[in-house]
Amino acid sequence: MIQIKIYGLGGQGVVTCGKILAHAFAINQKQFAQTIPAYGHERRGAPVNTSLILDEEPILTKTFVYQPDYVMVLDVSVVDRGIDIFEGTDEETVFLFNAPALPEFMKGRKNRAFFTDATAIARKNIKRDIPNTGMAGAFAAMEIISIEAVYSAIQYLFSEKGDGRNVKGARECFETIREG
């Protein structure tokens, strides 16, 4: 079982990012996945998160993720807004940031951490600063979900055909993600 927590801001497509990865793993890779969004009083710009579980077997629990193996951060500013992205993590937890460089607060930590500028890539490809499809592509670099499965999930969920703008963004993030 692989547990993932995705943080970001309302409007960035955090919940959809979880759905893309769940769809890619469960439908395209024919395994099991579950995503439970933690909704607040929904509004744009407020911190939100979603819990994602990937497993080879059906998932029985219907609860949030408390000890993530992976933490994806779609907007580093959630940390300044009082969100503890390290909650429930340990040294083995892997971090993926939507950022042009590794955030300062990761210095001195032993965790593996990756980054890609998904917002800049989204602005270029989809002309909007919504980094969710890009970060879904970036997650494929963790080699749990194939990039092809992510493309198919994006095409299905966004009714996009072939090499559409979201698929392009996902590919660019997949190719540019770096370990910091």
Next chain:
Amino acid sequence: MHERLLLDGNMAMVEAMRLCRVGVISAYPITPQSPVAEKLSEYVENGKLNAEYIRVESEHSALSCAIGAQLTGVRACTATSSVGLALMHEVLGVASGCRVPVVMGIINRALVAPWSLWCDHQDTMAERDSGWIQIYAKSVQEVFDSMVVAYRLAEHKDVQSPAMVCIDGFFLSHTSEVALIPSQEEIDDFLPPYQPCNAHLSVDNPMFVNNLIPSSEFCEMRYQQKEGLDHVKEVLPAIHAEFLEKFGREQFTVEQYCCEGADMVLVTIGSMFGAAMQAAGKLRKQGKKVGVLRIVLFRPFPYEIVGEILRDVPVVGVLDRSAGLGAQGAPLFTEVKTAAANPSTKFVSMVGGLGGRDLSTATMENAFSYLEDVYNGKADGKAQKWIDLKDNYGTLRLKNIGGNELCIK
């Protein structure tokens, strides 16, 4: 041949309504039910569902329209949550009393006050004696399956009572997971077209429906309703067997995990079952004899089955997702204790998961830990145990007004 889809609970409910060929929809949106109302309207608009969609101004009207429509001989549907269900209270009795087998989706959400958008069961528990069947789902797949089963059960000639399929707000309604959705042909083969077999509206055969009834008949008509619900225990197993045969998935009246020979059993309802099972599995590995029981059919309550399973269990904890204020135990507890009236059993009423608080595996482990204290005589278990209450509950939001210190206390 089924389709393997990633769906959330709301969409699984919509797919069930569509495949069960509802002909009239009257719905009023409310969080977390809104996606159901929206998707159904989209399906009617794009022709994926051949139905009339009635826009109504309230939940009271939503159910009233559904009842009127179904009386003309069509499967009618609606769905709601929380205060929407509370506003339907009067009309719930009309549906059950007129023996109109409407199937309604309920996305469980806490009742006011304080306002909450999130899950607990007080909305449906408050309607437990309304004459409706109540089924509580544990997964997205079961949301779909329960809806299909509910139509067969509610419409059965010996039952003729409306049914609520209750799904936990957000923990099921907004949780996406894999679900197998049968084809239209498969559902048609399981669920025949709707045929009214009691009161109905027809120009060829006019009749009074829901007229003023004197005391000379009222009691008998209420008794007919009781008999209808009493028939569920004979009718439901056959429907479940046919469902298993046709779709390959077992359906439950109650579901057990390691209850046989257990020292302690935690009784659960709804989506909390998985976390309770996971906690119990962990404790079993440590050699602790714990089990979990899930009540799927809450109305009519399966007394005999629950009584039989719990007969020799020394400690039974019952975890309600509603408070049952002023009662000795919350609603599920009261039923379970009545069902399993063994004087040597210790029953513990537990409350948790209110207003959307997550019933995590860790919380379930705490619940079992308390049951173990009761089993070992370290706690008497007589007081209601709120398993996820914070320590600062006594000072939270209390203000000093007019010199009266903590005036609410």
